[in-house]
Amino acid sequence: MTSLKPNLVKRIQRLPKPTNVAGAMQPLFEAISNAIHSTQGKYREDVSSKGRIFVTVNTNRKKDGIWATVEDNGRGLDDDNWEAFTTTDTDNKIEIGGKGVGRLMWLDCFEEISVNSVFLNEEEQLQRRSFCFRLALDDQIKDHKVENVLDGQDTSFYVKFSGVRDNGYLKRFPGRGDYVFQHLTSHFLPTFIGGRCPQITVAVGDDTRHYPDAISEIVYRKQTETPSPTEEYGDLSLTLMECDKVASADLKGKHFVHFIAHDRTVHSQKIDGKLGLDYFGEESDRVFHAIVTGPFLDENVNQERTAFVFEDAIIDRIINEFCVPYIDEFLFEPLAELSSEQRGKIEQITRTYPSVSFGDTDELQGRVPSGELKEDAIYGHLARERFRRDERQAEKIRSVLERLKGDDVDVETFADTIQEASRAIEDAEQRSLAEYIVRRKVVLDFIDLLLEKVRDDTKDSSFQREDVLHSFICPLRVQTIGDTGSKVEAAASHDLWIVDERLTFAQYFSSDVEFSKLSEAFESDERPDVLVFDYVHGLRQKEDPSKVLLVEFKRPGRTNYPENENPQFQVQRYIQQLQSGKLSDVRGRPITLNEQTIFYCFVIADNVGKMVDWTYHWQRTADGRGRILRPDDGFRGSIELITWDALIDDARARNQAFFDKAGIIGKSFFET
Numbered sequence: 165m166t167s168l169k170p171n172l173v174k175r176i177q178r179l180p181k182p183t184n185v186a187g188a189m190q191p192l193f194e195a196i197s198n199a200i201h202s203t204q205g206k207y208r209e210d211v212s213s214k215g216r217i218f219v220t221v222n223t224n225r226k227k228d229g230i231w232a233t234v235e236d237n238g239r240g241l242d243d244d245n246w247e248a249f250t251t252t253d254t255d256n257k258i259e260i261g262g263k264g265v266g267r268l269m270w271l272d273c274f275e276e277i278s279v280n281s282v283f284l285n286e287e288e289q290l291q292r293r294s295f296c297f298r299l300a301l302d303d304q305i306k307d308h309k310v311e312n313v314l315d316g317q318d319t320s321f322y323v324k325f326s327g328v329r330d331n332g333y334l335k336r337f338p339g340r341g342d343y344v345f346q347h348l349t350s351h352f353l354p355t356f357i358g359g360r361c362p363q364i365t366v367a368v369g370d371d372t373r374h375y376p377d378a379i380s381e382i383v384y385r386k387q388t389e390t391p392s393p394t395e396e397y398g399d400l401s402l403t404l405m406e407c408d409k410v411a412s413a414d415l416k417g418k419h420f421v422h423f424i425a426h427d428r429t430v431h432s433q434k435i436d437g438k439l440g441l442d443y444f445g446e447e448s449d450r451v452f453h454a455i456v457t458g459p460f461l462d463e464n465v466n467q468e469r470t471a472f473v474f475e476d477a478i479i480d481r482i483i484n485e486f487c488v489p490y491i492d493e494f495l496f497e498p499l500a501e502l503s504s505e506q507r508g509k510i511e512q513i514t515r516t517y518p519s520v521s522f523g524d525t526d527e528l529q530g531r532v533p534s535g536e537l538k539e540d541a542i543y544g545h546l547a548r549e550r551f552r553r554d555e556r557q558a559e560k561i562r563s564v565l566e567r568l569k570g571d572d573v574d575v576e577t578f579a580d581t582i583q584e585a586s587r588a589i590e591d592a593e594q595r596s597l598a599e600y601i602v603r604r605k606v607v608l609d610f611i612d613l614l615l616e617k618v619r620d621d622t623k624d625s626s627f628q629r630e631d632v633l634h635s636f637i638c639p640l641r642v643q644t645i646g647d648t649g650s651k652v653e654a655a656a657s658h659d660l661w662i663v664d665e666r667l668t669f670a671q672y673f674s675s676d677v678e679f680s681k682l683s684e685a686f687e688s689d690e691r692p693d694v695l696v697f698d699y700v701h702g703l704r705q706k707e708d709p710s711k712v713l714l715v716e717f718k719r720p721g722r723t724n725y726p727e728n729e730n731p732q733f734q735v736q737r738y739i740q741q742l743q744s745g746k747l748s749d750v751r752g753r754p755i756t757l758n759e760q761t762i763f764y765c766f767v768i769a770d771n772v773g774k775m776v777d778w779t780y781h782w783q784r785t786a787d788g789r790g791r792i793l794r795p796d797d798g799f800r801g802s803i804e805l806i807t808w809d810a811l812i813d814d815a816r817a818r819n820q821a822f823f824d825k826a827g828i829i830g831k832s833f834f835e836t
Contacts, residue, residue, distance in 0.1 A: 172252070173301055176272045179265075180470065181332035186347050188328075188336035190219070190470065191273040193351050194266035196364075197236040197428060200355060202238025202321060203362040215362025219348075223368070225339040231326040236362070239292050240283035240319040250305065271299040275327030282313055282320045290317055341368035350415065350432070351377070352457045354424045357386065357403060382408040384450070389490050396627055400458040400486055404494040409443055412451045418443060419452040423472065425465035430472060433479055439491070440506070440537040444498035447581055452495060454487060488533055503529070506537055513543055520546035522553055539720055601822040607659050608816055611637070615808055620719040637662060637717075662815045663715055663766055663806070712757070714738055716766040720808045723773025730778050731767040732793060732803060739763055739799045763801035771807050779805050 183186040203215030217236045222229065233785060241249060249267065270277055277297040285291050295308040328334045338344050348366060355361050356376040364375040385406040393399045412418050417434035419441060424430065435452075444450050464473050472478070492499060510528050514521035519530065520543060531549045532542050637659050714735060718725075728734065743757050769775055771791065782791035782805065791805040806814075 176268055179272050182336050183338055185338050187754040188333050189347050191269040192232055194269055199234055199236035203236055206239045210686050211360050211362050217362050217364040219366045221344050221368045230328050233324045235322040237320050242283040246497050249647050273323040273333045278324050279321045284469050344368045351429045399461045403455040407451050407453050409449050420455045424457045425461045428456045430465050438533055440502050520550050522550050604819050615720050641695050659710045712763050716767045718769030719772050735765045735803050763799050765803040767805045
């Protein structure tokens with residue numbers, strides 16, 4: 165028979181290498197974890213009083229001569245443990261999370277490893293086992309000796325690690341004692357605060373600390389919750405702690421939820437954004453840490469015990485669905501201080517986006533995690549809740565309709581349900597309408613600012629700001645030129661309702677496009693800023709064109725114009741070209757107009773300078789600021805001069821009822 169030959173060196177080389185300090189300390193943590201498990205196995209319920217572990221770490225900032233030792237008074241390397249030690253991927257400690265790779269990580273990290281252990285053999289006699297453990301293709305265990313031990317000694321295990329390999333471990337291994345303590349404290353926090361922790365003494369240089377007592381120096385308040393089993397995750401236990409900020413000193417964040425498998429920290433999730441808290445407490449020196457444990461986590465950790473095998477979204481769901489209610493209660497006081505700030509953000513969001521305002525502020529805030537202050541996250545929570553409510557309401561309506569289709573219909577029974585569904589639909593429509601009205605308010609506020617900026621530029625030859633203002637109302641140069649002709653595309657969106665509400669739903673128009681682009685058969689340098697044919701909902705009652713709307717924008721504050729920009733003659737030239745029959749509309753069809761066609765022409769400009777002279781003989785508009793000309797012949801319709809201020813004032817007046825109904829304040833959205 166021929167068997168596959170294992171290559172231990174290659175396997176260890178393929179083990180994940182550390183990317184941070186905690187990862188570089190993992191092999192040492194594995195040795196400490198083994199010591200904890202060994203003492204727990206020996207002393208069981210008495211482990212906290214009888215179990216002893218001693219850890220010594222020698223390190224420095226130059227990282228030369230690094231070594232560490234771990235010693236415990238557990239069972240030692242007895243026959244069962246020795247069999248497991250010499251077998252890769254053993255299931256000896258599978259019930260407590262052992263994956264059989266801890267000592268492989270030793271070999272990956274350290275160049276020299278020596279072991280000395282006292283144990284009880286099958287005859288209940290004390291013996292000592294000693295050997296050197298090395299990374300090699302064969303004979304990884306060297307100088308193995310087993311000898312009898314005099315009475316009076318106790319079982320124990322001692323391992324010394326020397327020389328950190330330069331394969332990622334050396335670079336990230338801590339060179340300061342403070343870092344050793346910080347990471348050790350964070351990693352073993354669940355063990356230290358539990359009831360089955362042996363006495364652990366850790367010495368680094370001149371500093372010695374005793375665990376779990378040392379934890380009391382940084383944990384000021386602790387609370388353990390064991391809720392009812394969850395359907396998806398089974399039994400979970402949650403420990404909440406208010407700690408000194410040193411507990412997070414070497415972590416990338418302040419507040420964390422630690423996910424633990426088999427007494428080991430596998431994943432630490434930062435929740436700073438979710439809580440919205442900085443350091444809290446009277447001295448602003450407190451942080452929050454929580455620990456989640458349970459069989460679900462124990463059963464779903466990878467072989468190296470460095471990550472869970474489920475998707476990352478599970479972590480977020482456990483925090484949101486399981487942890488958050490208890491965190492809110494535990495941190496009630498510091499979070500209460502943030503509540504008013506969050507409330508203000510919710511009120512602002514619902515003013516801007518009324519569609520997510522499905523209830524009063526108290527109800528809305530109840531759907532947002534406590535302390536959440538990011539506007540996009542708040543909007544996301546509210547939008548998701550609104551979607552769920554709409555789905556439930558839609559299902560209710562569908563159910564009512566299905567029952568109404570049946571033969572046995574009790575009108576009185578359905579009345580309340582139908583009324584409720586009707587109210588829900590009406591509320592949803594009002595919220596959507598309010599959001600649209602808010603957008604109109606923002607557009608008007610923004611144009612006010614643009615007008616101010618354009619007028620500040622007194623150079624009559626400057627058109628840059630004019631283009632900005634124009635393009636905000638109606639996008640410029642929307643066109644596609646084909647091989648066989650010209651085609652003008654509709655803009656994706658526009659705000660021509662500012663000029664005339666009839667343009668609100670205009671779907672096809674040209675904007676700042678030369679007439680020559682509309683048809684190869686006609687050449688002209690004239691270009692109306694906005695040209696709307698008969699493609700406005702509600703304008704056409706029959707197939708033949710009956711109405712044409714033209715809009716020309718002039719820069720606000722402009723006083724000087726060349727003679728060819730006289731609005732009366734300019735508009736007349738536009739109309740003559742349209743009536744010539746040589747142009748095509750935006751759909752590529754010939755423009756056919758007759759003497760019954762009515763032209764509504766608007767010139768948007770400040771009535772100053774040359775414009776005053778040109779429009780002096782025109783009729784005044786009702787507000788006295790604009791002018792209107794209804795020609796006696798040439799074409800049917802009118803040319804109206806609307807000043808920029810009157811344009812905005814009139815648009816506000818037309819929409820004020822909507823603003824009032826939506827509860828939109830008169831203050832500009834852009835005021836500070």
